[in-house]
Amino acid sequence: MKHFYRAIGILGFVTVLGGISPAIPAESAPILIVQNPAEDLFNSALAKSEAGDIQGAIADYTEAIRLNPNYAKAYNKRGIIQGRHLKDYPAAKADFDRAIEINPNYGDAYYNRARVREFLEDKPGAIADYHKAAELYQKDGNTNDYQDAIKHLQMLQE
Template sequence: MKHFYGAIGILGFVTVLGGISPAICTQPSPILIVQNSAEDLFNSALAKSEAGDIQGAIADYTEAIRLNPNYAKAYNKRGIIHGRNLKDYPATKADFDRAIEINPNYGDAYYNRARVREFLEDKDGAIADYHKAAELYQKDGNTNDYQDAIKHLEMLQE
């Protein structure tokens, strides 16, 4: 949501475009507050994660989730960071649980939760999640991820 403090900013902008000398507009511009959308924050978090700013990425994913509590992709990505970078497996699993609760057809969240369940030594839970991920990947025609899920499943069942 955007907030303009007074119409001066809009009029000042129009005035400048209307050809009046910019010297007339020497007063500070009114403050424009832009509240990022959940998608903007998600994209910012991706960039921060790739740049190694783990805490910044988590903060942005968390804010995206605050703005859109049903943002399954944000829960999934935040869960990946909690697990891969922070080794906080209970928080990781909680994020994947929520992503799956929001979208029960989210193959990546099942796959990621299966990986965490392996770390938590929940073999039966990991097997069930790999099965579900493989089923969803196959349904979506995602051959590479399907084969990867099956490979992990087979290793657990040995």
């Protein structure tokens, strides 16, 4: 029986549910495009944010998060908009908290949460987050962000 299947494979046939069909030559096989709706929405949100469509960006980030509840980057970006544009610091902090919960090594989320904690007048929390962000940036070799986090950390510690 093994030889039967091998012979069929050589002749360019494959078995399909017990039947035999011609095999599709590799050069004419369709290209499989894997769609990732959450990633598409994330990219759409980035474009909307850059174009100044803040509400559209938030809607797209929120939908991306609905599709992928563990999408740390979407939480982080939505948190930036919540804080920077809407001045909703508690909502921004909640998004950064969730991004960090999903990815405890996400330096940008610590940095952004530190900024929000400054606005919320949580100096000890901001110091802790800048310290953690600096540590992660240094570990990743991200010199510019490391230096920025250290600068903010030093200003808070004066």
